[in-house]
Amino acid sequence: MGAWEFYLVVILVYLGTDLLAAWGLNLEFGVSGVANLAFIVTIAAGAYAYVVFTLDTPAAGGSFQQYVGGFHQPFPIAVVAGALAGSIVGVLIGITGLKRLRQDYQAVAMLVVSLMAATVVSADTPFLNGNAGLVLLPQFTPFSDQDPETRRWLFVGIVAATCVIGYFVLRRFTTGPIGRTLRAMRDDELAASAIGKDIVAMRLAVQGVGGAFGGVSGALLVAFIAGWSPGAWAYIETLALLTAVIVGGMGNDRGVTIGTFLIAILVLQGVQFLPQSFNSLRLGLREDMGWILLGTLTIVFIWVRPQGILPERRPKYGGGP
């Protein structure tokens, strides 16, 4: 497989998983107004669940890594486990965020939750192998009779199919009666509860569904890169997703899709094409510039166009005098 072909596969997989994650975050934040800056933890939960479900027991691997689980399940079951883990973690995060605090306070609380999760997982080695993370996943099981090249493209196909299905599921929540109720909760919680909407149930449900999206995203990503550690889910990763949501258009699924394309491809991959001289100056310089670009983009968009590239469509009710 040529270098360019492999690169394309990598980009497509990252794009697909980023899309699922961005849609989940948009559902929680853009549509429902839940300031969940701990979203990355649901992605991590999905990834860890996938790993723990596909790996064999710790002893079988020569006790090289310590972790709970090790159920040695095939790919589809592990992905479902990832979705469930993301969902449960999402609801748990939601419970910590239930107190009716000002939104920026809540945002900071969620940021702290995400930092705390990373610290606890890093420190508690028997749980998920601590800071070293987990590696040596078995090859993902479907199509094991094909050659590696074809299998990679088939994986891209799986990711794409998951995205298509995911988008349809997403639309069920962001449009129609459910979507309108969620937006009502976002725009005016008091009014929404006054007409009888159960705010707590909706918030937790949204965090569960958004978390499931995150969990699937994490599971698919880890199936591809075959390794996962706390370094992969630092608190700033939520920022990259948040930039995609803000730049693309909060509350607008198509906008968020565009935003993710822009961020995942133009920004995160674009910096890879900076002159080689940049990287010879210092390793990792290009990623650092990527973060600077992301942060600046967020600030610029909040300053100039907070509604994003594709603003949310406000329904217009025709008729009347």
Place this chain on the structure above:
Amino acid sequence: MQLLIEAIGFGIAAGAVIALGAVGFSVQFGMSNILNITYGSLMTLGAYVGLFLIDRGISPWAALAIAGVVVAVFSVGFHRWLLAPLVRRGTRAFAIVIVTVSAGVVLQYVIVIFAGPEAKSYGEQSAQTFHLGYLLMTASQVTIVLITTVLMLALHLLLTRTTIGRAMRATASNRILAQSCGINTDRISDIAWFLSGTLCGAAGVALAITTVSFDFSLGAVFLIPMIAAAVLGGIGQPYGAMLGALVVGTASELAAAYSNPAYREVVAFAILIIMLLVRPRGLFGTAWATRRLMT
């Protein structure tokens, strides 16, 4: 028993550094109603400016003062030309916090680009130690506790005995009423951000002095204990932040002494989360402050 006293000693030293940062953070919130997450990266900036100066032979304590001023200038500019205009335009609180988080990330990585990602150190500090019964503290720690005490006293005198201090308290309490009293609230805000920026830069240098080595994540790591201290004491209440800092510092050191040292940070996180969930206005925050938090 010895372990307990030693841990309390470390806690006081840690609390002093946290207090420097927490009080500045609290003042910024009290004055402008903004949770300034960029504060962490500004502390990092202070630490690196201090490193720059120390490497050129300036004493750590002079570097602390100079770094404080540099960060103060950055802080005032940041508030005046980015945050204040956004607030005036009616940007939501959440968007402002996202702006401060993003600005923090940008500043942090700009620092990395200029100074490199590897760990830095201020070098050998005086190995002199002081004993008071079982209490054991290094000369640097004692100096920092003294400096913090002096600065807190100075802040207290400023707030209570000077006209500017009264104007600051008035602006923090009720901006519009202060304006109708003829107070130039914009200028008072600038002054408040300058002073809290000084504390921020000083905190960064103090952190770097007390840790063996540090890198660009210094501010981000220590921001959480500082926010925890500020929230514990009552966000917007400088005196509460001082007490909160002592509590957070001591609790963290006790946890580190009696169980896993890695859980030192977790204690600060836990205090912050519990406070936010149970009593967001903190120990000394007023009910009026809670309304601000619930909007």
